[in-house]
Amino acid sequence: MSVQYEDHSVTIFESALHQTTSTVAVTKDVIIIVDPTWLPEEIQAIQKHVNERDSGQRKYLLFTHSDFDHIIGYNAFPEAVTIASRGFAVRSGKKETIQEIKDFDDQYYIQRPYLIDYPKVDIIIDYDEQTIDIGETSVTFYLAPGHQADGVFAVINNLNVFIAGDYLSDIEFPFIHHNSEAYSRTLDKAEKIIGEKEIGLLIPGHGKATTDIKEMKDRLEDSRWYIEALRKEVSETGSYDVLQAFVDSFSFSRYLGEMHQENLQQMRKEEKKNS
Template sequence: MPVQYENQYVTVFQSDLYQTTSTVVVTKDMILIVDPTWLPGEIEAIRQHVAENDGGQHKYLFFTHSDFDHIHGWKAFPEAVTIASRGFVDRTNKKKILQEAQDFDDYYYIERSYPVEYPQIDIIIDHDEQTIKKENTSVSFYLAPGHQADGVFAVIDELGILIAGDYASDVEFPFIHHDSEAYKHTVNKLEKVVDEKNIKLLIPGHGKCTTDRDEMRDRIGDSRWYIETLRDEIRQQKRLDVLEAFVDSFRFSRYLREEHENNKAQIQKEYRG
């Protein structure tokens, strides 16, 4: 599996599918595995990396949200303590999510050496700044609804690493599958954390990570602008050319345009109450 970014502590793997990232953070105290996905060979590369760096540390497996592409690898790490939000645990459509995962595997004739199941969660995140600390390593979690209702992002405090889930991407504008106001609130929270926590590395769920703080702020600002401008377009019931140009500026705009239309439908639904 290609490695997009690597330093002394963190390895960011990137799948060939949707530029999806899977992150492993290794310190003397813990190994944190985030959203291992997609293909069996890709997940096996992550598993081998964890095994090679296993010095008896505490192992944690963190799910940023419950989209099926982010939960495929749960059973490949049976020794890890799992982490996700209360919303993740309480999802009422778990069967639908699992069906999407199974449909993916069936469509591409994929066979796995482990079952694909909805993850059982050991540590449930209920509030912002809920923290796991082992000796000299601490991970703080923040609720992040908007893309989905059950999102969470995390900060490895001592290292200045922000694991953003499906936010702050360079290859996607916001995919608003839950609520636009909640998404905007999460974006504002990300901005505050970037500034207050002195973030040195931002890792999105899809696309390239960045160590450039100006780029972090630009991605966050672009996300906020997109949501506000799209809401203006829906309120005015008038197509805004600047918004269309923004969507077309993305590399994979033909696919992304479908998500843009979905966002419109979502905000229209919010306005209808």
Template structure:
């Protein structure tokens, strides 16, 4: 079983026991959109059963917001779904590494699945912002979102006003900058524009709690922007900033997150040297 974090007329947000990872299923009379089904076989089976229960012959789509291995575990559980991801996802040169990380996870925890762990094959490739799929009265637009990873994408389900953000604007994580800090900032700016322009009613991060509070959406965006700017100031000044340390320590799982904070420092130092 996989707990349901949030549910309304259109959207069910499942939350894994691992890393508070979310998997979203949006259902309308025209379409079923499945996003990042993960982690454990029983959790993915819960999602699969939910999709089957709501299947009235709609078009089914499976979106991968990025290629981190925890977001691609469930591909083979939905063979009937049309897959969607960014051009960067398709063109990644280290696909074998992603699959190996997934396989290492399986081996470490003795996990067996009824399908192989493979890198997803993509049917619809997102090449530009606001690329849209439409079935009947339901439309979903996609936006390129590099920064966390090079191949990120987030999605807006228009009629319910839902923003599926991938690994951004979390309440349990500050930015994890695995690709580029300036690209991350541009994605944060884009998220802010979309929240305002598309009248978003529900924001769903890849980890942590979703929110229907627009002030909280803006606060999360502001915190992400402040963290990157302040971290860059710390690297530039070459001295430890107490306010930044306090910010990191304010997170519930700061012992683990501190490792990511150090990785972020190394990433920005590398950008300065480039």
């Protein structure tokens, strides 16, 4: 599994699939493992990395949201204390999510050395700025609905690291599986975090991390523009050509074009509901 970023505390692994990131942050107090995924060999590389840096710290396993690709490595770290949002813990459709993992493994003849199961959550995030302090390490959480209903942001305060889940990617525009207005409010929250927390490293769930504040802000504004353009397109007050050109500017535009069509369907559902 490739490593896309590494410093003295943080290692970001990048899967061969969807450029999905799995992050390991190590301090003298804790090891925080975020969304370990996809393939067995990739998850084994994360396990090896954790074991090599284990000097008795408490291990925490953070799930940024409940998409199956982000929970697929759950039972590879049975000793870790799990963290996720209340929505993640109580959501309906857990069996369907597990079936997605099993279908994926069946399709590609994948055998895993651990059981597939929906994560049981030990520490539930209920509100913005909920903070966990372990020794000198402090982690602050924020609810982040929009992509999914059960998303969560995390900021490792003493490292100035912002774990953004499936937001603020350089290779994806917003995928709105839950609600566009909630997504926009979550972007506002991300802007506040970047401004007030003096973020030095932004880690999206897919694509490249960045240490550049301007790049972080550009990703915010691109996401906002896309949602607003999508809304205008659906209400027939905007230009389809401009929006389509934006979608086509991304790599992997065939797949992203399908996601764009799903966003349009989601926005039409919202428009109909609000009319």
